[in-house]
Amino acid sequence: MQRRAALLAGAGAWLARLPARAAAAGFDAARLQRLSDFLDADTAPGGHLGAVVLLARDGRVLHWRAHGQRDLARREAMPRDAIFRIYSMSKPIASVAALLLMEEGRLTLDDPVARHLPEFAALPLRTPGRAPTLRHLLTHTAGFAVDPADAAFAELERAAPQAAADLAGFAKAVAAVPLAADPGTRFRYDGVHTEVLCRVVEVVAGQPFGRFLQQRLFDPLGMADTGFEVPAAQRRRIADLSATRVVGAGNRLELASEDRSAAAPGIRLRDYDSGAGGLYSTAADYARFAQMLLDEGRIAHGGDGRRLLARHSVALLRSDQLAHLAPVAGLGPGEGFGLGVSMLLDPARRGRLGSVGAYGWPGAATTTFTVDPQERLVALLLMQHLPRAAAAHDLARPTAPFINLVYQALEP
DSSP states (O other): OHHHHHHHHHHHHHHTOOOSSGGGGTBOHHHHHHHHHHHHHHTSTTSOSEEEEEEEETTEEEEEEEEEBSSTTSOSBOOTTOBEEOGGGGHHHHHHHHHHHHHTTSOOTTSBHHHHOGGGGGOOOSSTTOOOBHHHHHTTOSOOSOSTTSTTHHHHHHHOGGGOSSHHHHHHHHHTSOOSSOTTSOOOOOHHHHHHHHHHHHHHHTSOHHHHHIIIIIHHHTOTTOBSSOOGGGGGGBOOOEEEEEETTEEEEEEOTTOTTTTSTTSOSSSSOOTTTOOEEOHHHHHHHHHHHHTTTBOOSSSOOOBSSOHHHHHHHTSOSOGGGOSOTTSOTTEEEOSSOEEESOHHHHTSOOOTTOEEEEETTTEEEEEETTTTEEEEEEOOBOOOTTSTTOOOOOHHHHHHHHHHTBOO
């Protein structure tokens, strides 16, 4: 409790400095109201349950609001400090963990995975001598059989790495399945890559992945409400996780049966420390992580000013690694992919407002974040809805309107 109070004190110092006027942080107040109006409508009955949005510019938190309800019964208003399952927004955090070790000379991106995980020395390869590296894990190009069209996909399914009790068991299960493609030749976005990377981090660091994150990232950044499970005293703040069920000619929201945490909020999403998608967090916590990236690795706002990452490491994180594969199946037009984040390469082709070089990543339950170095902007939208492809007329993802509404409100 004392540690959490100390972390919150540092976070509060930054978050409390809300400017009196939108213009103080370079937003048009009337245009910014359009964003609030959109989210109010989107979280009305018949829409998403609720949302929290946080915008910061030039290191100043301008806009931090909650919309709708926290619970499926729609009895409790969504609080600004609600806790969310951020799923794949965990992946950029895992990428930063690997970069921290790279900066200490303990690994390089082009290390073969087998250098750190000996079980991968026996990995059945497509082509002799072409083994996956850490760069391939970070860019989802290792060649694992994660595509249902892959011949070895059923074998990976039978190996069931997600049922492992720890990351060691996960990695051993993956290492026993033949590759489906030569590393570096295709992009197949999947959490298998990140979980193997997390196992590398804990082996190189000599400590469990979750403990490494706590000591090296969450504590320095003051991320008091981020972790793989939520303390019992804080679970009342967790937003309900919804999904759409078809009922007759219409739909209704229900607790998402796809995730065991929907019925038991706050428990681990996986038995192991899942850097691919197992973290809980809040808008305030994740904004501090994103702001650190915007500040090129320094904890310049709400912290002690220390440097967490080198600016060149942040530049590497947000540099397109897949230009040689363009166009990349699985990414939107005008997008590239770095080390766990996508970046905007061509706003015209992407068809959204934004700046060349803006980067971020979404999560499965309708969460997303953007860091824009040109506009000196951090933008987060957190919701808790798992779309179902089989559900007719499922709720539309609000990501594209959210991004457009943020950018249309910006002033110089």
